[in-house]
Amino acid sequence: MNNIFGFFIGSSALSLLGIEVFHITLPLLVLALGFSPIEVSWCIFSFFLPVIIVKVASSTFIEKGSKIKTLKIGEFGRLFIAFSLALILFLSKELNLVFIVSISFFFGVFTVFTEVAEPVVLKSLLNNKQSTSALSTYEIRTRSVQLLAPVLCGFLISINLFTPYLIVGIISIFSLFLLSKIKIQESLSKDKNKIYLKDDVSYAIKWLKKNKLFSLMIMLTSINNLLHPVLYLSVIFSLSEKNAGFEVTGLILSGLGVGGIVGSLMSKKLIDNIPLRTIVLYVNIFRVAIFSGFIIIDSPIGIFSLFVLKAILGGVWNVSYNIFTIKEMPLELAARISAISGTLIKLSAGAGSLGAGYMLSLMGIETTIIVLVIFTLFMLLFSFMYKDEYTRFERECSK
Numbered sequence: 001m002n003n004i005f006g007f008f009i010g011s012s013a014l015s016l017l018g019i020e021v022f023h024i025t026l027p028l029l030v031l032a033l034g035f036s037p038i039e040v041s042w043c044i045f046s047f048f049l050p051v052i053i054v055k056v057a058s059s060t061f062i063e064k065g066s067k068i069k070t071l072k073i074g075e076f077g078r079l080f081i082a083f084s085l086a087l088i089l090f091l092s093k094e095l096n097l098v099f100i101v102s103i104s105f106f107f108g109v110f111t112v113f114t115e116v117a118e119p120v121v122l123k124s125l126l127n128n129k130q131s132t133s134a135l136s137t138y139e140i141r142t143r144s145v146q147l148l149a150p151v152l153c154g155f156l157i158s159i160n161l162f163t164p165y166l167i168v169g170i171i172s173i174f175s176l177f178l179l180s181k182i183k184i185q186e187s188l189s190k191d192k193n194k195i196y197l198k199d200d201v202s203y204a205i206k207w208l209k210k211n212k213l214f215s216l217m218i219m220l221t222s223i224n225n226l227l228h229p230v231l232y233l234s235v236i237f238s239l240s241e242k243n244a245g246f247e248v249t250g251l252i253l254s255g256l257g258v259g260g261i262v263g264s265l266m267s268k269k270l271i272d273n274i275p276l277r278t279i280v281l282y283v284n285i286f287r288v289a290i291f292s293g294f295i296i297i298d299s300p301i302g303i304f305s306l307f308v309l310k311a312i313l314g315g316v317w318n319v320s321y322n323i324f325t326i327k328e329m330p331l332e333l334a335a336r337i338s339a340i341s342g343t344l345i346k347l348s349a350g351a352g353s354l355g356a357g358y359m360l361s362l363m364g365i366e367t368t369i370i371v372l373v374i375f376t377l378f379m380l381l382f383s384f385m386y387k388d389e390y391t392r393f394e395r396e397c398s399k
Contacts, residue, residue: 004182005125011071011178012118013145018078018171019111020149021156023047024253025164026104027236028157037237039097041357044229046101048350050108067124070117072179077110079172082165089162115346119338123326124184144261154250204336207329213389214328216382217321218341220280222348223379224287224317227372229352231294234365235303252300255307256314263315271320277383277390279320283313284380291373295366324393 026047030040085103088095156164208215232253239249270279290313293306329337359368 004184007178007181008121008125011175011182014171014175014178015071015075015114015118017145017149018082018168018175019114020145021153021164021168021171022078022082022107024149024153024250025157026100027233028153028249029161029164030100031236031240032157032161033093033095033100035097036357037233037360038357040233041354042097043100043104044233045350045354046104047108047111048346048353049105050112054109054112067117067121068179068182068184070113071121072176074110074113074117075172075176075179077113078107079169079176081107081110082168082172086162086165086169089160089165093161115342116339119326120334121182121184123329123334126326144257148254148257150250150253150257152250154248154253204333204340207333207337208340211328213386213393214325216386216389217324218344220284220379220382221317221321221341222345223375223382224314225345226348226352227291227375229349230356230359230368231291231372233353233356234294234360234368235307237360238298238365239300248300252304252307255304256311259308259311259313260315262308263312263317264319265315266312267316267319270316271323275390275394276320276324277387277394279316280383280390281380283317284376284383286313288373288376288380291369291376294369295373328393 023044026043027040030043035043081103152167153164156167208218235252236249239252287310290306290310293309294303297303297306325337325341356368359371363371
């Protein structure tokens, strides 16, 4: 099982690296091609759009089929798109907006397959065992990628516009190789042909309505994901106005990875010794302070430091969120709940990506960040809700 979990973490890390390289390079590519902030936002939004159209609808089918096969399909689809885009960019640097939006959308479709299937495979591998250490490792995987991806993107796109997408395709090949090594017993539905999408999804929604703390955690994570792309694009455009090179931009954004790894390493000790409610409150208190820092600090080193601090909070939050959701959601509903929660979270990220271009164009960078600080204050207020539910969760964990 340890070897299988290692193959899964390796494959998952490579998948995420490929997705992050595509996602981070996309605004840099569109800027290099001379498009406006609003056009950049539409290209990024199209990457998130499949969660609205595909994610919930596909979840019930994925839940009743092989999740490993679904992961392979998602990886192969991204491989094909990445190599195709690399070839087109190699042959021609003249791309229109509709083409880029379409490529981004279809890459997002195959990313959805991975996002729905992966949490179910993870839950199956954990099999109700002690999950804090494993999920900390899983989160370190995420943050290691966030450390590597921005630096890699800045370096690759400075070589040539097609280079990042060539690397994404190569990464997918290695991920497919590791996926081929994973052999697990999957509980497939005996009646796979009878799929009642409306009933399946409504049952999961009823479960979410009943479990208020679970829904609150999804809401807080969704708001955070709404704010992140706005802040991220604000920094990119700010650096672009200062004529910072792509390599500098990549190094600054890598602060997310540095802080994330630190936060992930801290998370195990914090989660083992501090109640979930206390973690939620303190994370959101510090989040207000850090977002406020982006208003008064604009030097590259200062922005890098703020990203490190922001990501430390993110590392602690994500491990806490993953542990909470893995323990709370029933296995038979895992794919559907994961799809619904993932849809809300990614929809928020998509809305943030789309809104960022308009906010930056209409209000400017400083006012946009002030709006983000106001949102973090709302997150802090929401953190005080459902004290009894936190107590119930802590009591169940202590059994």
